Amino acid sequence: MMEFLGLYHYLVFPLLLMSGIYAVIAKRNLFKKLIGLALMQSAVFLLYITMAKVEGGTGPILKPGEEDVLYSNPLPEVLILTAIVVGISTAALGLGIIVRIKEEFGTVEEDLVRELGGR
Numbered sequence: 001m002m003e004f005l006g007l008y009h010y011l012v013f014p015l016l017l018m019s020g021i022y023a024v025i026a027k028r029n030l031f032k033k034l035i036g037l038a039l040m041q042s043a044v045f046l047l048y049i050t051m052a053k054v055e056g057g058t059g060p061i062l063k064p065g066e067e068d069v070l071y072s073n074p075l076p077e078v079l080i081l082t083a084i085v086v087g088i089s090t091a092a093l094g095l096g097i098i099v100r101i102k103e104e105f106g107t108v109e110e111d112l113v114r115e116l117g118g119r
Helices: 009-026 030-052 075-105 110-115
Strands: none
Touching (some): 075 110
16 A cells, blocks of 8 residues: 555646646636646656656765665756746746737637637
8 A cells, every 4th residue: 555655646647637638628718728738747747757766766976985876867857947947938928929819809718719800
């Protein structure tokens, strides 16, 4: 049972991912769709970070006299930091576009924007 509790993040990942996919597909509000994209990004971040954790591993800092030490790979964390920056940029651009759509059409509902002349 304790082994199962240590792997809860493998249950949280699909829940976050599926709720994000649901928001992107089913919701008609553009802001809610953007929140769904952020949820999907967070799910992927969680998966990468938790898979990179090595039990008993330390940071990859070489010390004299230590030869058989288990090191954790820092590459996934570095990639996730880059992905977080890209995610924030994507969210900012999306919010800017949503604000512009609201100014132009007076609504952020996808169906109404299409009816009012959007594509």
